[in-house]
Amino acid sequence: MAIILTETEAKTLLQKVLSYSKADECEVNLLGEQRGNIRYARNEVSTSGGQINQNLTVQSAFGKKVGVASIDEFDDESLQKVVRRSEELAMLAPENPEYMGVLEPQTYGKSNGFFESTANVTPAKRADAVAQSLSQTREKNLVGAGFLEDSRGYNAMMNSKGLFAYYPSTNVNFSLTVRTPDGKGSGYVIRGFSDFKKLNTQTATQIAVQKCLGSAEARALEPGKYTVILEPTAASVLLENIFFSLDARSADEGRSFLSKPGGKTKLGEKIVDERVTIYSDPANPELPASPWSGDGRAQEKTNWIEKGVVKNLAYSRFWAKKKGVKATPFPNNLIMAGGTSSMEAMIKSTKRGILVTKLWYIRSVDPQTLLLTGLTRDGTFFIEDGVIKYPVKNFRFNESPIIMLNNLEELGIPERTVSTESDRNYLIPPMKIREFTFTSLSDAV
Amino acid sequence: MNRRDFMQLTGLSAGAFMLPDIPVFGRNVAPEALLDNAIDVATKKRLADAALNAATAKGATYADIRIGRYLNQFVITREDKVQNLVNTESYGVGVRVIADGCWGFAAVVDAKSEAQTAKAAEEAVAIAKANAKLMKEPVILAPQKGFGEVSWKAPITKNAFEVPIKEKVDLLLTVNSAAMKNGANYVNSVLFMVNEQKYFASTDGSYIDQDIHRMWPNFTVTAIDPQSGKFATRDSLSSPMGMGYEYLQANPTDSVKGITTRYNMGYDMLEDVTAAARQAKEKLSAKSVEAGKYDLVLDPSHLWLTIHESVGHPLELDRVLGYEANFAGTSFATLDKWQSKNFNYGSKEVTLFADKTQPGSLGAVGWDDEGVKTKRWDLVKDGTLVNYQAIRDQVHIIGENESQGCCYADSWGSVQFQRMANVSLAPGKTPLSVEDMIKDVKKGIYIIGDGSFSIDQQRYNFQFGGQLFYEIKDGKIAGMLKDVSYQSNTQEFWNSCAQICDERDYRLGGSFFDGKGQPSQSSAVSHGSSTTRFNGVNVINTGRKI
Numbered sequence: 001m002a003i004i005l006t007e008t009e010a011k012t013l014l015q016k017v018l019s020y021s022k023a024d025e026c027e028v029n030l031l032g033e034q035r036g037n038i039r040y041a042r043n044e045v046s047t048s049g050g051q052i053n054q055n056l057t058v059q060s061a062f063g064k065k066v067g068v069a070s071i072d073e074f075d076d077e078s079l080q081k082v083v084r085r086s087e088e089l090a091m092l093a094p095e096n097p098e099y100m101g102v103l104e105p106q107t108y109g110k111s112n113g114f115f116e117s118t119a120n121v122t123p124a125k126r127a128d129a130v131a132q133s134l135s136q137t138r139e140k141n142l143v144g145a146g147f148l149e150d151s152r153g154y155n156a157m158m159n160s161k162g163l164f165a166y167y168p169s170t171n172v173n174f175s176l177t178v179r180t181p182d183g184k185g186s187g188y189v190i191r192g193f194s195d196f197k198k199l200n201t202q203t204a205t206q207i208a209v210q211k212c213l214g215s216a217e218a219r220a221l222e223p224g225k226y227t228v229i230l231e232p233t234a235a236s237v238l239l240e241n242i243f244f245s246l247d248a249r250s251a252d253e254g255r256s257f258l259s260k261p262g263g264k265t266k267l268g269e270k271i272v273d274e275r276v277t278i279y280s281d282p283a284n285p286e287l288p289a290s291p292w293s294g295d296g297r298a299q300e301k302t303n304w305i306e307k308g309v310v311k312n313l314a315y316s317r318f319w320a321k322k323k324g325v326k327a328t329p330f331p332n333n334l335i336m337a338g339g340t341s342s343m344e345a346m347i348k349s350t351k352r353g354i355l356v357t358k359l360w361y362i363r364s365v366d367p368q369t370l371l372l373t374g375l376t377r378d379g380t381f382f383i384e385d386g387v388i389k390y391p392v393k394n395f396r397f398n399e400s401p402i403i404m405l406n407n408l409e410e411l412g413i414p415e416r417t418v419s420t421e422s423d424r425n426y427l428i429p430p431m432k433i434r435e436f437t438f439t440s441l442s443d444a445v
Numbered sequence: 446m447n448r449r450d451f452m453q454l455t456g457l458s459a460g461a462f463m464l465p466d467i468p469v470f471g472r473n474v475a476p477e478a479l480l481d482n483a484i485d486v487a488t489k490k491r492l493a494d495a496a497l498n499a500a501t502a503k504g505a506t507y508a509d510i511r512i513g514r515y516l517n518q519f520v521i522t523r524e525d526k527v528q529n530l531v532n533t534e535s536y537g538v539g540v541r542v543i544a545d546g547c548w549g550f551a552a553v554v555d556a557k558s559e560a561q562t563a564k565a566a567e568e569a570v571a572i573a574k575a576n577a578k579l580m581k582e583p584v585i586l587a588p589q590k591g592f593g594e595v596s597w598k599a600p601i602t603k604n605a606f607e608v609p610i611k612e613k614v615d616l617l618l619t620v621n622s623a624a625m626k627n628g629a630n631y632v633n634s635v636l637f638m639v640n641e642q643k644y645f646a647s648t649d650g651s652y653i654d655q656d657i658h659r660m661w662p663n664f665t666v667t668a669i670d671p672q673s674g675k676f677a678t679r680d681s682l683s684s685p686m687g688m689g690y691e692y693l694q695a696n697p698t699d700s701v702k703g704i705t706t707r708y709n710m711g712y713d714m715l716e717d718v719t720a721a722a723r724q725a726k727e728k729l730s731a732k733s734v735e736a737g738k739y740d741l742v743l744d745p746s747h748l749w750l751t752i753h754e755s756v757g758h759p760l761e762l763d764r765v766l767g768y769e770a771n772f773a774g775t776s777f778a779t780l781d782k783w784q785s786k787n788f789n790y791g792s793k794e795v796t797l798f799a800d801k802t803q804p805g806s807l808g809a810v811g812w813d814d815e816g817v818k819t820k821r822w823d824l825v826k827d828g829t830l831v832n833y834q835a836i837r838d839q840v841h842i843i844g845e846n847e848s849q850g851c852c853y854a855d856s857w858g859s860v861q862f863q864r865m866a867n868v869s870l871a872p873g874k875t876p877l878s879v880e881d882m883i884k885d886v887k888k889g890i891y892i893i894g895d896g897s898f899s900i901d902q903q904r905y906n907f908q909f910g911g912q913l914f915y916e917i918k919d920g921k922i923a924g925m926l927k928d929v930s931y932q933s934n935t936q937e938f939w940n941s942c943a944q945i946c947d948e949r950d951y952r953l954g955g956s957f958f959d960g961k962g963q964p965s966q967s968s969a970v971s972h973g974s975s976t977t978r979f980n981g982v983n984v985i986n987t988g989r990k991i
Contacts, residue, residue: 039963041768045579047860048572049550051964072554094527127579145770147963177771183779253631254669254676257991261674271991360774361899365910365930368676369989373908373930375901396899396906396932402991439985440932442906443777 001074003032003054004119004154007166013056013074014158020083023060023090026160027102029294030056033153036121038130041145043138045130048123053153060086061102064095098318102159103296111167113288118170118196119152125196126150129174133205137178142212144205146176150196157296167290171425172196173418176205177378178212179445185391186445187211188358188378190233192418192425194288211357211379218391220441221382227353227409228436229346229383232417232428234356234376238401239428240419241362241370242278243334246304248313252323257370257402258310266310272405274308275339280331286416287427289333297329304331308405338429339411346410346432348386353432355381355388359397362421370400375442394445395438407434484514484536484557486644486654490594493646495559496540500566501648505542505573507586508566509647509815512538512556513857516640518606522617523633524625530610537857538562542569546583548838549573552858587837587848589817591650597811598656600804601689605638605660608690616693620718624666627722630676634664634718637685637957639969643814651816659807659969660692661685661957662714668725677728677927679721680912682746682894683712684954685969687807701950703879704915704922705893707746709952710805724913724925731925734914736986740889740943741931741979742882747911748870749954749972750895755935756790756797757868757972759904760824762835762843772963774902777935778830783843788830791939794873797825799834799866801850806867806971807955808851814861817850824868828940836863855966862966865959869973873945879976882944889917890929890984895954897930908932910987928988938979946975 005013010030017028032054039047057070060083067089071082130148137144154168175190189208193199230238251258251265258266281301282289291299295317303311312328320327347355357379365371376394383389412430419426493510500508514536521529538556542549549572553565617634624632639659646652663681670676682705686692692712699711705720706713743751758764759776767775782788791797801808801819812818815837824832837848854861883891894912901907914926933941955971 035964037964039771041770042766044581045576046768047548047550048576049860051858052554093530097526143767143770145767147771149964175771179767179770179775183775254671254674255631255667255678259674259676261672263671360902363897363899365897365908365987366928366989367678369991371987371989373897373899375899375906377902394901394906396901396908398908398930398985398987400989400991403989440906440908440983442901443934444774444901444903444905 003034003052004152004168005032010154010156010166011164014156014164017056017058017079017083018158018160020080021060021160023062023087025061025102027059028056028158030156031153033151035149035151036123036126037147037149038126039147040130040134043134043144056082058082058086060090061099062090064097064099065090065093066096066099067093100317100321102161103163104161105163106292106296106298108165108291108298109283111282111288111291113167113169113194113290115170115195118150118172118194121150121196129199129201132202133176136205136209140209141181142209143179143181144176146174148172148174155290159296163296165292165296167292169290170194172199173423174199174201174204176208178208180212180216183445185212185216186378187215190418190420192416214381215379215391218393220393223395223438223440225435225437227350227432227434229350229353229355229430229432231357231430232415233420234359235431236417236419236426236428237359237362237374237421238372238404239336240422240424240426241364241372242401245370246314246330248315248323249319251313257368258313265313267313269310270308271310271402272305272308273408275408275411276305276308276405277303277337278305279303279335280333281335282332284333284335284427287333287335287425293329293332297327299329299332302328302331335427336414336429338414341410341412343412343430346412346430347383347388349410350383350386350432353383354392355383358420360420365398370402371398372400373398375444394442396440396442397437398439399437404433404436409434489644489654490646490652492538492556492559492562493644493652496562496566497646497648499563500540500542500570503544503567503570505544505570507543507648508540509645510538510540510562511814511854511857512644514642515856516606518638520610520613520617520636522614522621524621524631525618527614535856538565539854539857539859540566540569541860542566542573543584543586544570544573545577547573547577547580548584549576550860554858584838585841587840587846589649589837589848592653592812592816593650594652596654599658599687599809601658601691603690605658605690606640616714620664620714623715624718624722627719628668628726629666629722630669631667632664632718637661645812645814645816647816649816653812653816655811657810658687658689659685659957660688660690662693662712664718664721666718666721666725668729670729675729677725679725679728680894681714681721682707682717682912683714684746685807685957686805686953687809687971688805704891705913707744707893707952727925728927731927733988734926734929734984734986736984738981739984740886741982742886742889742891742917743977743979744893745952745974745976746894746954747892748974748977750898751909752797752868752870752972752974753956753959753970754898754900755904755907755938756824757865757970759935760833761863761865762833762839763863765833766842769961773961777903777905783830783833786829789828789940790825790830790936791828792942793828794945795825795828795939795942796823796871797868798823798871799849799851799868801866803867803971803973806953807969808867808971813850813852814854815848815852817848817852819850822849834863834866839863853968855968859966862962864961864968865970867971867973870945870977872948872951872975875947877944877946879946879950882946882976882978883917883922884920886917886978887919890926891915891917891922905934906932907935928986929984930987931982931984933982938982941979941981942977943980944978946977948975950975
């Protein structure tokens, strides 16, 4: 059997599994995935490989006693075995007071996240994409280290109330660090797409090369508060800490930056600049995502922060019922609305500031305020009177994305980018922020 | 599984949402399946010989095979509820070869026949030959003698997988109840158990069977002040260990008494959570630190992470050479500094060593994942940089002809590569207790437990938080502080090392989730130290208002 099942094949397999169930309720999740990669360093391919993964997970329930078992072999005997095992585990389990039962069939919107161009990438095509990058760093006597990984797969689910969901998707991420042989300059680029055709490793490499050459012989500036222009990937590693903290239960329990004294939350309150709108939309053509969540709930276009105001929080079905609200699931993608400024225009309008290519090693310092620390890396430049003047040494920052989005100056045009911390893809604009807090200098290049 | 996935699975990251797409890291199985002897040594040898012979027949000049069965068990609770019981198993085979001077690798899941392992070997040779065309310099592999048929087993006394789930659940629910009784608003607790059953064979003539156990009990206690809306957490002071369930059966001699109890080779979870609940509340009203220079007294439960980031990583030879440039980064500790033989990594007090043999440590094994017998070696001797961590295809670069034995893969399906050994700070040679060390400090902070951590890609500039901070004034502990982080530079920091307590205070800390490589692999590693004093370190105040 193929690893990537069609909708019909997945449906047939899931129906077969459910036919073996003797539990009160049964839910089956199915996935298949194939990945291929090339890694290179010191201008040489260092490793290449692939991964295949398929998994079927059965959740059986007798009343509120729930058992889960999974398997990666799909012959009839294995399928019967995994159903029996989940039922045995359910019998042995204590009652789960938070078990909500399986969902009725849902209606899902359309979202196209599967591209043949990516699904059909061959080792030769992968090697060719990398060759277009390697040839440039070799020719220019620079040192390239990069990673290209493409994936294709599907998720499907079915339950004993007749809910069925299927979503196929593809993705390719490409990242590259280019360094001067003496180690004094370093530049970076990262790209992520659903459609392999959109990936141009040649032009991406030109950006990393340019940043590498431009960053050599960096000067030291005093740490302190600066106006910064964050490229989308730099902004994403800060903003995703807001996204990861959208959980309503943590906010209600008083242990989130969205909590308030007296057991209240900031839902409905303005927490950042009114130009900030952050939403999820599975149907966005630039960042398509599955229109259903892992437990079968429909993913609708949802505003999380609208004009600076917290509009929605994410709920488990249990917590939503307890609170008597709609059970909005955690989103499958996140998009920040932008402005109209180009990067060039943002630089031009900056009297004194710093252009940040990438932020690295982001860690939470204080979850109460979402204070984060980390460092700039691979291309940090001083801007004066509207032009990039010279490269500067890297800084460590201590800053909260909430404070940062209150100090918003300007937003650019959103583009698809990849978080270098979580590997997740986002649609995020470049942004200009005033009074961004750099606390020390780093000698790292 | 990496750190982020673990935090999401277990709900240990305060306030973070349980994301829907936790990657599968093995199939779920019944708990009793974890006790099966999946495959006997004689069968493994047959599978291995089939692969090695097939590789050689196709033209490989070297081949090795790893037959791995990886078991994980998680027991996850919050307050009075069991949130999740997870048992996973992953079994498969990875074959690595050198053909035409180039590495090739192929892996196969659930391989139980000689035909399957032979086919994987042939694929690995084909990949090596294809990649050889892109290669300029052939692999130089340090020679390694074969050890014949040998075995190694972690020196555990109680296999955690044999302890009934009910006993584990009861322990955690008792721990949670103690936290709530002592003033916690919330408590999350987890037992995480690992067993790696690994068989390695190579064309050097080694057939090595190893049984590795790891264990990590931990919790996070949260206290909330409803009036101010402030919350504070205190994580457990346990350490992940290369031990069995005996780690949870602490003897009084395993406890280190002081301002708070810390633990050595045994952990009293109930005692620690009771202290944690009170301390989480105390943190809410602790004094906010005044930024400035302080002498730091760092407990081993904290210092392990600083050693990991500022010594373990920069002295990995593959980073020094640029193989990790696109992800984890390179290193300030370049070859010229090592060649000079006079690079002052730290003060004269500082000797840092790598060790793959220490009993109870996470990195301890008999042989590494390319069949090299493990050992101990110095990295920094009396303050001077003297060596790196390197494996068979790298040691020629540092003029040695024998690997240091620190090669590891996190799964049968991952390619083995250079990973950090246990890297530890040697205890002081002069008798010195923690109390005597604190007596001499005029203006300082005593830090216990690990917290926030961040370091640049060449390992110069770092910032660390902690779990508990105590102000030291004129040789006495003056009370709890909050909003503390220190920032320094690796060389400056280790040169500010003034005193190290003696071996009586030597303890291990460590991590299950040292991430490296693309695709990323996780490795478990321990770091030992005694309480250590660093003079004049820059402390910042991390308190903010939003």
